[in-house]
Amino acid sequence: MNTILNFMKRNYKILVAILCLSVVFFAFNSNAKKDNDPERDKLLLELLTFVIEKGHYSPAAIDDAFSKGVYKDYIQALDPSKRFFLQSDIDEFSKYETRLDDDLLSKDLTFFNLTYDRLMLRMAEGKKVYKAILSKPFDYSIDENFNTDYDKAPYTATAAELKDRWRKQIKLSTLSSLTDRLKIQETKAKGTEETSEVKSDSLEMDLLDKAKSDKGVENSAPKTFEELEKETRVSAEKSLDEYFGFMNDLDKNDWFSVYINSITSRFDPHTNYFAPEEKERFDVSISGKLEGIGARLQKKNDYTEISDLISGGPAWRGKQLESGDLIMKVAQGNGEPVDVVGMRLDDVVKKIKGPKGSEVRLTVKKVDGTIKIISIIRDIVEIEETYAKSSVVEKNGFKYGVIYLPKFYIDFDDKGGRDAGKDIALEVERLKAANVDGIVLDVRDDGGGSLSTVVDIAGLFIQEGPIVQIKSAGRKKEVLYDRDKKIEWKGPLVIMVNSFSASASEILAAAIQDYKRGIIIGSKQTYGKGTVQNVIDLNQFVRNSAMGDMGALKTTTQKFYRINGGSTQLEGVRSDVVMPDRYAYLKMGERDVENAMPWDKIDAADYTIWNDNAKFKQAIANSKMRISQNDQFKLIEDNAKWIDSRSEDNTYSLNIDKFKTAQSSIEEKAKKYKPIYEYKNSLKFNSLPNEIDALNKDAILKEKRERWHESLAKDIYVEEALNVLDDLQSKAVTTKAMPVKIKKGKLAKS
Known part of the structure; x- marks a missing residue:
């Protein structure tokens, strides 16, 4: 759930200027090692605390309460199942519980070194323990x-x-x-x-x-x-x-990152440190592309295995590398092959990735046991699952479009590259060409991304006006506008959300709801993340490259607000039509996260609500009535309550007869909810004409689309979204209504 704001150049320049001046306080050793260097770790602590204190929207006080929180989070991260540390270890560690704030300011690493060394010892002991336990049969007749x-x-x-x-x-x-x-x-x-x-x-x-x-x-x-x-x-x-x-495979630097993030998360849940490899992965996730061969790798004992090929990537195009192949050696072009058996997965990935146009040679063991050298020319790889996609469906004589947006992606380094705003505009254009009568925009499970794309996407559905309000600490609010008077889609619109729709997704849903431009349907409320983060490359503040890559800091710099003045922080966006959710009663939102920033509100912006919403109230009422009378939704609601009741049941019998009896009872009750998974609607979803040629040429993409269409045909939530579009239809020509203007949250004629 990472919202990146590229409108913050002014504040960012101020922060950079302050940090550049502060660099004179940092002393470096030109001969320092890059790995496990305590001087580098101390520098990292100093950089992080300084950047957070100067750039965070509302930095927490670094005091004893802060120290206790860091201690709790860090120990829990090291041993969440309590199967490594003894109580004597904890007693020893607890001496530092209220000292970590002082250690942070003085850059004292004693606590980290103590816990790291002890964890390594306990893990070595744990490995011997499980080997001994599994060396002989269990006695399942014991009652325990x-x-x-x-x-x-x-x-x-x-x-x-x-x-x-x-x-x-x-x-x-x-x-x-x-x-x-x-x-x-x-x-x-x-x-x-x-x-x-x-x-x-x-x-x-x-x-x-x-x-x-x-x-x-x-x-x-x-x-x-x-x-x-x-x-x-x-x-x-x-x-x-x-x-x-x-x-x-984790080295001391990896564990130090765990310690660092136990510190940063005390400021708020979305302030995080990115080690170099994590920063790369974050960049890939937000842009949806990388330079490499287009293969997903996984560790399999000492080997690195090809788990999947990315459709359209160079490895996929070459047709030599296959899922299940084991990588034995990696060579750069004509260079000497390097044995990668037993190597860390991250290090293998580094050797295989590389700039577009360069060659990598992989020595692989095929699934049939043969050894083969495969040459691949690296290229830009687009991760198709990141990008927006659409489908069409016919229902009751109408044709509808369904657009799924998994992330608000953008490539900040390539202004001409793909971004969610341009892609959604293209999908809408294609749906219009297909003569659809309504559009469903699905942002369920969409954790956010670029804020600039939200403005572009919301602007497709309104004439012009504010989309979101931004507030920085100690500064006046800033309002981000759609200034394009063109309306790309004027027809019926439904936005689908759930409890995992967060950040940028919530801004979009809130704007559409405040304008009364579309109907929001889904979970009772969205995730509730109303903060904005900037990612700051820490290397720009280090004069000595001998320190190695310092990574980056993602820190909360602003809060965003709806155009009606309310914050989405904690409260999220409440759906116009609430649909039962299997996980509705479990604690999973921002409001359930420790250290979450509080809810507040500011003045409303000036905006004009959509003037063609005469059927809104009736469509919402019709949907609520259908849901209340629908047996499938009733079953989902009942299932949600059952899941919640079972969440507190954590004790299991290790006697096989009692375990079987308990499991049989659970399975018997679960049979009641089997229709939830077997549900199918009578709708048939299809790809748009522009995609048909691509599907005929790409078997993997075709299979992915077919699976998506099958899932849509089993999705009662999508079905109800289409029912709402039915209720919003109006074939009769209507006269243009007088616009209604919202000023400071009040109705006024314009």
């Missing part, structure tokens, strides 16, 4: 329980108690897997098709399928309880090996 509410669990006093906690954690995991395997086997023996109702993770299913294929038969003989029990331990050990392999 395990509580997974780690927040309320105490730290263990002795190594023996900690080992027992490990044992119970692992036993619960293997017990769940074992009961799944037993049920799958029983189901196969009955010759039924009930396996779809059995919960089993993909790894376990892969093991079962592999075992079947290894024997070369479709229906292998049933396995004994002992054989299945052993399989679960093998699977659990493999998962833990991969977990510890990932943890071993």
Whole structure:
């Protein structure tokens, strides 16, 4: 949920000037190492605290209360399941609970070094513990329980108690897997098709399928309880090996980033430090593109595996690299190949990525066991899933368009590159060419992005006027306007939101709602993030490159407000039509996050509401009536309450008979909600004509679109959005109504 504001050049220049003057206070060692250098860490602390104090919208006081918060967050981040530290460790650490504010200001790293060294020791001990536990069968006849509410669990006093906690954690995991395997086997023996109702993770299913294929038969003989029990331990050990392999890949700088972010998050939840690799990933996420080969990688023990190829990328176009290939060596052009087996995933990625036009040669082990050298010319790779897409559907004699916007993306380094504003304008233009009678703009799960694109997108649906108000600390408000009098789409409009629609999504929904330009439907309220962040490259303030890449800081510099003066902070945007949500009762919004900034309001802007909304009230009333009478929505609401009631149930029996009984009871109750997942509407969604040629040439893109269309045909929320468009239709020619002007939040004739 990151809102980047490029309208803040004035404030940013002031901040840069202050920081440039402050650089004289920083002393550097020209021979300093780039990795695990305490002088670099101290410099980073000084940079971060200075930038936050000077640039943050409302910086917190660095005092004992601040120190306690940092301590709590950091210890929890290091050991969230309380399976590494002993109570004696915590007793030792707690001496620093109210000292971290002083340590921060004096750049004292004693606490960090103490906790890091202790964690490395405890992790090494933990690896021996799980290996020993999984070396022999579990006794599932013992009557014992395990509580997974780690927040309320105490730290263990002795190594023996900690080992027992490990044992119970692992036993619960293997017990769940074992009961799944037993049920799958029983189901196969009955010759039924009930396996779809059995919960089993993909790894376990892969093991079962592999075992079947290894024997070369479709229906292998049933396995004994002992054989299945052993399989679960093998699977659990493999998962833990991969977990510890990932943890071993983290170096001291990675853990220092965890410590740094425990500090920055005390100012507010969206002030974060980006280590160099994280900054790169953030840039990719906000722009939707990168320079490389277009492959997603994952760690598989000591190997780096190709998990997926990005459609349209150079690796995909080359047709030599495949999912499942293992990368053994990487060479730059004609250079010497470097062995990457056992190398950190981030380091492998660095070697494979590179500028457009350069060559990389990968030595890979194919899925059939053969070794092959594959040459790929790097190029700009666009991540298609980042970008807006649209579909058309016919309903009750009308044709409607559905646009999905996953993120408010923009490339700040390339003004001619793709951005959400231009892409949505293009999708609207294409839908108009297809003669649609209404548009649904879906920003569900859209965590935000560029604020400038919000102004462009909202401006497509109004003649002109303010879109959002911005306020910086100690400065007058700034109003961002759509100044283009052209209205790209004048017809019926529905905006779909949910609890995870945040930041830029909320600005768009709020503007459309305040203008009464469209109807907002979805969860009771959106996420509630009403703050603006700037990303500041810390390297510009460092004179000595020997320190290495210092990363970047994303810090909250402003708050934004609706044009009616209200803030979306905490409260979010309340839907005109509330649709039941399975997760409606769980705590997941900004209002549930510690250190969130408060709600407030400012004066309203001057704006003119949309004058063609005669059917608004009736359409909203009709939708509310349909939802209240719809059995599917009633079931979703009932399911939400059930999920909420189960969220406090954290105790599990480790006795197999009692565990089976409890799981059977849960599964029996869950059957009631099976129709939620099986729901299908009678609508058929299709791609626009401009996309048809691309789909015929790109099998991967075609499959993705088909999956999206299938999901739309199962989406009752989209169906109700289209019902609202039905209610907004008016084929009769109407006379132009007198515009109504909002001035300081009051109605006035213009």
